[in-house]
Structures are given as structure tokens and as C-alpha cells.
Amino acid sequence: MITAQYHWNNHHVDQPTSAAQDLAHATRVSPIVAQILYNRGFKTAEAAQAFLHPGPEQLHDALLLHDMQKGMDRIEQAVSDDQQITIYGDYDADGVTSTAIMYETLSALGAKVNYYIPNRFTDGYGPNVAAFKKLIAAGTQLFVTVDNGVAGNDAIAAANEAGVDVVVTDHHELPEKLPDAYAIIHPRYPGAEYPFGGLSGAGVAFKVAQALRDEIPQDVLDLAAIGTVADLVPLVDENRVLVYFGLALLRQDDRPGIQALLKTAGIDPATITEQSIGFGIAPRLNALGRMEDATPAVELLTTLDENVAQQLAQQTETENRKRQQLVADISTAALAQAADEHHQHRQALIISGHDWHEGVLGIVASKVVEQTGKPTLVLNVAEDGHAKGSGRSVAAFNLFAALDGHRDLMTAFGGHHMAVGLTVPADNLDALADALDAEAVAQDLAAQGPSDVTVAATLPVPEATMDLYHDLLQLAPFGTDNPQPLFTFEPEAVTQVKAIGKTQDHLKFQLQTGTTRLNAIQFGAGDQAADLGAAQNVAVLGTLEDNVWQGRHSLQVMVKDLQTTSPAVVTLRTTQLHQAMFQAPGTYLFFHDNVYRQLAQQLPSDATAVLYTGQDLTPLAADQALYVVDCPDLTTDLTTALTQLKPTKITAYLYKKESLSRLGMPSRAEYAKLFKFVTTHQHVDVSHQLAQLSTFIQIPRTQLVFMIQVFFECGFISISHGIMDAVAQPAHKDLTTAPSYQLRLQQMQTEQDLLFCPSAALTQRLQRLIDLK
Known part of the structure; x- marks a missing residue:
């Protein structure tokens, strides 16, 4: 049986309210799209039209950002005085696009400017005191941070002491004590009047460019779109405008670096979407910072030399493939550890290993959470006796709060509800694991159940059409706070089930109702192929996608979740019997006295043993499971026994020690x-x-x-x-x-009938006997 990972909260948008129907009429969209808009807060025609038709007029005045005028004045002074400006960036996709935006903007103003991307492994995140001092010694007279800085108190204090100003541009959570920077440009600065607080680091850099140039900097919209999508900020309001027009620019981008990156990634520029950024461009830019040094990513985005662009794009692709292999290898080990006897009963997991690349442990933690549903820390134990890594959580468990009270067990720690980074003495890992389990109990994690996911509607398979898909595209680009609508499907049958991919990691199948068939694919679920193929009743949760193959378009479901009712028949033919086979309540049917006498007394108290010797049998209770323990001598004995017992569920062990x-x-x-x-x-x-x-x-x-x-x-x-x-x-x-x-x-x-026939044939035989009841 396949159990759903999420709780499906169905909003039934296929049954629009009168208000949604009025909105559909006013905006000329389908009632389904109108109901989705209404549910997401766009309740008037004006609000819905603004959402459906992003425009440059929806960009806010950049000078409304806190300290924008002050920061802009200081940058312009540095340009005028020919002072050395250093842009201090970050090593993720948002950080490198922010750096590229700021670098190109200041260069166009005639600034004497360079940039510095901190190294994840030696500098860490944010302003680093040693790095600041080194850059000051090399001639830096003004720092402009992008995508970081609000937590850089020590480094900024060191810069101030050296007489060097720091203009902070950032979007991260504001700490209680802010640094003494010359200016802090931040969309959520306390008391500021900026209308939208959800900008990414690239978005803030874009607003600085907008203020400095006194116009919309259209030429960097592509970079702003990449950073915005990559950082998973809300894709509404100003961010929607940036990504909407940024995607349009990316489809015809003349940046040599973007062109080369798309080519190596196998992405057709003409069909680029936010998914192309999220699953193609951003992971490759992130790979450089995860593996070694992210500086080449900025070079790739800003170079005008096609040969350099091709070399850097190939380097990026190589590093990304290394990253993918590391993630695959470490994930395999981590998931095996999560399933072992020391971890499987824990509500939250601490997974550790040696020689694990620290740059990918956050991705691995996410994969473990996705597979197990448990909050997970994944750590590398170094030779110095410290374990360092990342943690990811589920919505029902505040991972930061859970660990915050145990800082005495850690040497470094930070993060938020869903993600943390930490360093722990390896000797403290067991104590931290126990503490994490206790916190899971305190937060009542076990009682929380699966996370809610919003479902637009349940669609009959024939109603999933290209017309509906194109209607839904009016809501794109999709992302945080504007998710792609999810639908549930309850087909009459699931066919063509198979695991695909080089290592059979992925699941492909068809949903069928009547004569209509709809392809479906779920990544990372190849191990569920056998269960899905045997299931009788299947519900599928997923999004509608346009699958393009050799120029032909077809609709498919990108599966997010699956659930099945318990299969009526499970075939587990065996030559050995184990105690674990006899733990569940139900009726255990035997055909041979020696097997019956050996096992009947070992069954649990809520189980019943029946030895069939030709006598009449009493039908089972409707909800009682039947276990066929051993293989009968005659196929007709099995048929007669099952016909009389009238089971609704059968598990067939059909034990026979030696084949005649x-x-x-x-x-x-x-x-x-x-x-x-x-x-x-x-x-x-x-x-x-x-x-x-x-x-x-x-x-x-x-x-x-x-x-x-x-x-x-x-x-x-x-x-x-x-x-x-x-x-x-x-x-x-x-x-x-x-x-x-x-x-x-x-x-x-009988052996040919029951033991050596294909599993599917045996399942069908037993299913027919159930159906006869």
C-alpha cells in the first residue's frame, strides 16, 4: 500500500462560487482560474487584472527603501572620487546574480569596482572580518554588500575602525542588533515604508540599480529573475513583475554566459520558464559555490567574451555533475542509515558520515525529509572531531526552536523554522539526537500528521485537457505564494507502470478512465512501481504539464503524491517462514497438519488458526484479513476454502519448503x-x-x-x-x-498453478475468488 505523504486539502475550484463566476466574467478567464484567483486573495476585477497582466507600473519607487537615498549618495560620491568599491556578495544563485547586477550597474556609472565572493568553506556566510581586512589592505574604500550584511556586525565594525564605509543591501531576517553600517537598504527595515517586503537579494540589488540609474534597468531583468526564482521568495507583487519580464528577456538573451549556460544545460531559450530557472539554471550556479568557489559564476554572468563564456559554462556543468553524483552517493548512504535499527524509530533524525562533502548536505537532508517525512540533520564528521552540516524540517516541527535550547551541545548554530546549519562535537551527537527526540515529543510531532497541501480540485481524467492547461498558464510564473495548481485524479485504472531512468529511480505510468489515457511521472519514486502496479484503487496528486518530445506536445501529470487503498491481494510466496509473518491480527489458513501444529500456538491473541481438511468453513468478518500460510496439495482445496471464507483481503505466503x-x-x-x-x-x-x-x-x-x-x-x-x-x-x-x-x-x-505462475496471474486468480463473494 502507498500512503500519501501529505494531507490533501481540496478547494473544489471546479465548483466556482457566484463571486468567482462574476470575476470570471469581468476578467474573461475560465471559472476555474477565477476561483483560484479568488481563493488567493484577488477578489476584485482590478486586483485580478493587475495580477494577470504584470506591468512596469507595478514596480514601486526605489527611494522608498530604507536608506536608499543615503546609500545611493555614498556610492555616487565614491564614483565621483574614483574610490575603490568592492561588492561583497554571496555564493548561492541569488548572491551571484545580485553581485552581477551591482557590478554591471556600478561599472556602467564609471565606478572603480571589483567584487568578492566569499568561500563557503573558508569565509562562511556573510561579511568575514579577515576577508574585509584583506580587501581593505588591497585598497577597498567602500563596501557594498549584496544578499548579505545585516548580520555582519563584527566585520562592519572592523571596516568602520579602518575608516571604510559599508553600504548594506540585504533581504534576510533582521537580527535584534543591527550593524553600524553607513546605510542599510532592506525591504523590511523596521519603520520603513516600502510596500513589499518579499524581495530577494537580487531584487534589492535591482532596486539599487533602479535608483542609481533613475530608470527601470531592463538589461538586468534576466539576472533579477534568476535570483528571485532561485531564492524561493514570494512570486507575487514586485517579484512577479521581475520574473515575468525577466523570463521574456531570457528567451532572447544575448548574454554570452547565459547562452552558453543554457546550451550546456540542454535548455531551449525559446521555451524557458520559471521551472527552467529552478531546476536548470539555479542548480548549476549553486553548484560552483557548493563544490568550491562561486566567483566563476559571476564571471560567467558578466563576461562579454564568447570563448570565456563557453569555458565557464562547461566548468559550471562539470561541477554540477560532480555535485549531482555526490548528492546521489551521500543520499543513498543517508537513507540507508535513516532506515537502520538505530534510526527508524526516532521521530527526528541525525545522520552522519565521514568524508561527506559539506556543500551538498543541505540537499541530502531535504531528500531524507522527502523520503521519510522526518526532520533531519545531515552532518560530516571531520578528522578534528567535529561534525558540521545542515538540517531540514517539516512544517509541523520548528527545527530552529528545537535546537536553540541546546546550544551547549553545539559550537556553531543558526537558521530558522525549516532549515539550520550547525557544528557539533562528534562526541555530542548521541546527546543531541536524544534532545531532538525529546523536542519532537514536546512539539507533539507525532500527533501533527502529514503537512497540508492545497488541492485545486479533483479532475476526471477526460477533463484534463490542453485547453485547461493553457488557461492555468495565465497564473504563471509559479512559485512561493503563487503555486502551480495541484489536482487530484482518481482513474478507473492505472496502467503501463514501470520504473525508469538509468538506476530505475523514477516512476512512470498512465491514468485511464474509459478510453482516455493520461501519462504521469513521479521523480524519485521508482521503488513504488511494484506496489502501484498491484494496487486496485489509486489517487494521484499532481500538476498538469506540457511534455514536449521531438517537437510533439502532450499533456502529462507531474506527480507530487500518491495514495492507494490496501491491495486486496498480496502475494509473498516463500520457502521459509519467519515470526514476522505472524504478528498481525486476522485468520491464518493452513492445509497441512504438521505446519499447523508448529505455528498455530505462536499466533497473536487476536489471530485465528484454521486447518482446512475438507470441512465447511464459516465466512470471515468483513474487515478480517486472511493469510494463506502453506501451499495446498490441490488447487481446488484453495478455491473451495476461499469461496467459503469469503475474504476481502488475502496475503498469500503459500509456503512450501521444497518444490516437488x-x-x-x-x-x-x-x-x-x-x-x-x-x-x-x-x-x-x-x-x-x-x-x-x-x-x-x-x-x-x-x-x-x-x-x-x-x-x-x-x-x-x-x-x-x-x-x-x-x-x-x-x-x-x-x-x-x-x-x-x-x-x-x-x-x-498445484505448484504450477500457484507457485510458478507469474505474480500477476496469481493475483488475478485470487482476486477473482474475492470477487465471487
């Missing part, structure tokens, strides 16, 4: 060998000497027992108190007439 079909029938030569032995040896103690006899005449013991029984039934031998003797002058009799011989034939046919 594989052993086969004895040969004429083997029968002759045994006959010769019994006629030349009297008083053979077969009850104690069977093993020696098997070795002596070189016939497998199981086969030998069967042959002796056939001889006995045909009157060729006598057995009394375990002593075998030949019968003098026995009557001629055909061996095939012996009851044991006939039973063996029936048993072998």
Missing part, C-alpha cells in the same frame, strides 16, 4: 535401483537408517521417501514398526496407480 516440480518424478533407473536393494536386503530400519540408505543408493532423501511409499502402496514391500522388507513374489502393479503417485502429480500441477 523441481525435484521431478523418479526415473525408471532409480525405481530399479531401489527394487534391487529391497530384494537383496532384509530387515532395513528405514525409520533410523534412511539417511544412510539415501547415500548408499544415491537417491535424494525426499525422493527416496516418496518411492518407498509408492512401493508400499503397490505391495512390493512391507513396513512394520519402521522395518522394511521385500514382499515375496508380489503381484504385478503399475506404479502410477499408487495413491502417492497420483497425489504427487496433483501436487506438481
Whole structure:
């Protein structure tokens, strides 16, 4: 059974209210789109039209940002006085695009400007005292930070002491104590009047460019769009405008670096979307900072040399592939650790390893959370005895609050509700794991259940059309606070289920209702192919996508979540029985007395053992599970028993220790060998000497027992108190007439029917017996 990872909160936009229908009429959109707009707060025609048709007039006055005028004056003074300006950036995609925007803007003003991208591993995030001092010694007379700075108190204090001003441009959470910077340009500065607080670092840099140039800097909209999408800030208001027009510029971008990057990434510029940024461009820019040094990313974005652009794009692609491989390798190890006996019962996880690249541990933590649903820290244990890494959480668990009260166990720590970074002495990992579990109890994580996800509507498969897809595109670009609408589908059947990809990581299938088929794909879910293929009732949650292959367009569902009802039939044919098979409540059906006597007393108190010997059986309760323990001798016995029990769910173990079909029938030569032995040896103690006899005449013991029984039934031998003797002058009799011989034939046919048929055929056979009830 596949359990949903999320709680699906259906808003039924396919049943629009009268207000939504009025909005649809006023804005000339479909009622479904109008209901989505209404649900997202665009309740008037004016608000909806502004959202549907972004325009430059929706950009706010840049001078409304706190300290914008002051910061702009200081930058202009530095340009006028030919002072060395250093842009101090960051190593992620938002940071490098912010740096590129500011660098190009100041260069165009004639500034003497350079930039510095801190190294993730040596400088850390934000202003670094040593880096500031080194840059000042090299001639920096003014720092302009981008995408960082509001937490750089020490470095900014050091700059002030050296007589160097710092203009901070940032968008991150403001600490209680702000640095003593010359200016702090921030969209959420306390008491400021800026209308929109959701700008990214690139967005703030864009606003500085807008103020300095006294116009909309259209030539850097492409960079602003990349930084905005990459940083997962709300894609509404001003950000929507930046991304909307930035995407238009990217589709015809003449930047050599962007062109080269798109080519190596296999992205067609003409079809670029916000998803192309989120899953193609941003990961590649991020890879440089995650792996080593992000400085080449700024060079790539700003170079005018096509040859340099191609070289840097190839370097970026190479680093991204290394990053992907590291993520895959570490994720495999991390997920295995998450499932081991030391971790599987914990509500929150601390996963650690040696020689794990610290630059990718946040991605790995996200993958573990996605697979397990548990808040997770992933750490690399270094030779110095410290473990360093990242953590990711779920909406129901405040990871920062959980760890904040245990700073005594850590040497460095920071973050927010959903993500943290930390350094811990390795000797403290067990104590921190226990503390994290205690915090999970304190926050009542177990009772929170899966996170809510907003579902637009449940769509019949035939109603998922290209027309609907194009209607929904009016809401794009999608992102935080403007998600792509999710729909649930409950098809009549799921077909063509298969795992795909080089390592079978991904899941592909078709939804079918009537004659309509709809392709679906879910990344990272290849291991669910068997369960999905066996499921009877399936619900799928996903978005509608345009799949383009060799120039042809087709609609498909990009699956976010799946759930199935418990399959009516589970086939687990086995040659070994384990205690774990007999832990669940239900009825356990046996066909052989020796197996029944061995296991009946080991069942749990809420389970019932039934030995079928041909008697009439009482139907089970409607919700009671049936477990078919061993394989019957006759297929008809199974059919009769199931018809009488009328189960609604069957788990078929069909245990048989040794296959008679594989052993086969004895040969004429083997029968002759045994006959010769019994006629030349009297008083053979077969009850104690069977093993020696098997070795002596070189016939497998199981086969030998069967042959002796056939001889006995045909009157060729006598057995009394375990002593075998030949019968003098026995009557001629055909061996095939012996009851044991006939039973063996029936048993072998039953094995073909039940044990050696394909799983799908057995499932169908048992399902038909359920349906007969």
C-alpha cells in the first residue's frame, strides 16, 4: 500500500462560487482560474487584472527603501572620487546574480569596482572580518554588500575602525542588533515604508540599480529573475513583475554566459520558464559555490567574451555533475542509515558520515525529509572531531526552536523554522539526537500528521485537457505564494507502470478512465512501481504539464503524491517462514497438519488458526484479513476454502519448503535401483537408517521417501514398526496407480498453478475468488 505523504486539502475550484463566476466574467478567464484567483486573495476585477497582466507600473519607487537615498549618495560620491568599491556578495544563485547586477550597474556609472565572493568553506556566510581586512589592505574604500550584511556586525565594525564605509543591501531576517553600517537598504527595515517586503537579494540589488540609474534597468531583468526564482521568495507583487519580464528577456538573451549556460544545460531559450530557472539554471550556479568557489559564476554572468563564456559554462556543468553524483552517493548512504535499527524509530533524525562533502548536505537532508517525512540533520564528521552540516524540517516541527535550547551541545548554530546549519562535537551527537527526540515529543510531532497541501480540485481524467492547461498558464510564473495548481485524479485504472531512468529511480505510468489515457511521472519514486502496479484503487496528486518530445506536445501529470487503498491481494510466496509473518491480527489458513501444529500456538491473541481438511468453513468478518500460510496439495482445496471464507483481503505466503516440480518424478533407473536393494536386503530400519540408505543408493532423501511409499502402496514391500522388507513374489502393479503417485502429480500441477505462475496471474486468480463473494 502507498500512503500519501501529505494531507490533501481540496478547494473544489471546479465548483466556482457566484463571486468567482462574476470575476470570471469581468476578467474573461475560465471559472476555474477565477476561483483560484479568488481563493488567493484577488477578489476584485482590478486586483485580478493587475495580477494577470504584470506591468512596469507595478514596480514601486526605489527611494522608498530604507536608506536608499543615503546609500545611493555614498556610492555616487565614491564614483565621483574614483574610490575603490568592492561588492561583497554571496555564493548561492541569488548572491551571484545580485553581485552581477551591482557590478554591471556600478561599472556602467564609471565606478572603480571589483567584487568578492566569499568561500563557503573558508569565509562562511556573510561579511568575514579577515576577508574585509584583506580587501581593505588591497585598497577597498567602500563596501557594498549584496544578499548579505545585516548580520555582519563584527566585520562592519572592523571596516568602520579602518575608516571604510559599508553600504548594506540585504533581504534576510533582521537580527535584534543591527550593524553600524553607513546605510542599510532592506525591504523590511523596521519603520520603513516600502510596500513589499518579499524581495530577494537580487531584487534589492535591482532596486539599487533602479535608483542609481533613475530608470527601470531592463538589461538586468534576466539576472533579477534568476535570483528571485532561485531564492524561493514570494512570486507575487514586485517579484512577479521581475520574473515575468525577466523570463521574456531570457528567451532572447544575448548574454554570452547565459547562452552558453543554457546550451550546456540542454535548455531551449525559446521555451524557458520559471521551472527552467529552478531546476536548470539555479542548480548549476549553486553548484560552483557548493563544490568550491562561486566567483566563476559571476564571471560567467558578466563576461562579454564568447570563448570565456563557453569555458565557464562547461566548468559550471562539470561541477554540477560532480555535485549531482555526490548528492546521489551521500543520499543513498543517508537513507540507508535513516532506515537502520538505530534510526527508524526516532521521530527526528541525525545522520552522519565521514568524508561527506559539506556543500551538498543541505540537499541530502531535504531528500531524507522527502523520503521519510522526518526532520533531519545531515552532518560530516571531520578528522578534528567535529561534525558540521545542515538540517531540514517539516512544517509541523520548528527545527530552529528545537535546537536553540541546546546550544551547549553545539559550537556553531543558526537558521530558522525549516532549515539550520550547525557544528557539533562528534562526541555530542548521541546527546543531541536524544534532545531532538525529546523536542519532537514536546512539539507533539507525532500527533501533527502529514503537512497540508492545497488541492485545486479533483479532475476526471477526460477533463484534463490542453485547453485547461493553457488557461492555468495565465497564473504563471509559479512559485512561493503563487503555486502551480495541484489536482487530484482518481482513474478507473492505472496502467503501463514501470520504473525508469538509468538506476530505475523514477516512476512512470498512465491514468485511464474509459478510453482516455493520461501519462504521469513521479521523480524519485521508482521503488513504488511494484506496489502501484498491484494496487486496485489509486489517487494521484499532481500538476498538469506540457511534455514536449521531438517537437510533439502532450499533456502529462507531474506527480507530487500518491495514495492507494490496501491491495486486496498480496502475494509473498516463500520457502521459509519467519515470526514476522505472524504478528498481525486476522485468520491464518493452513492445509497441512504438521505446519499447523508448529505455528498455530505462536499466533497473536487476536489471530485465528484454521486447518482446512475438507470441512465447511464459516465466512470471515468483513474487515478480517486472511493469510494463506502453506501451499495446498490441490488447487481446488484453495478455491473451495476461499469461496467459503469469503475474504476481502488475502496475503498469500503459500509456503512450501521444497518444490516437488523441481525435484521431478523418479526415473525408471532409480525405481530399479531401489527394487534391487529391497530384494537383496532384509530387515532395513528405514525409520533410523534412511539417511544412510539415501547415500548408499544415491537417491535424494525426499525422493527416496516418496518411492518407498509408492512401493508400499503397490505391495512390493512391507513396513512394520519402521522395518522394511521385500514382499515375496508380489503381484504385478503399475506404479502410477499408487495413491502417492497420483497425489504427487496433483501436487506438481498445484505448484504450477500457484507457485510458478507469474505474480500477476496469481493475483488475478485470487482476486477473482474475492470477487465471487
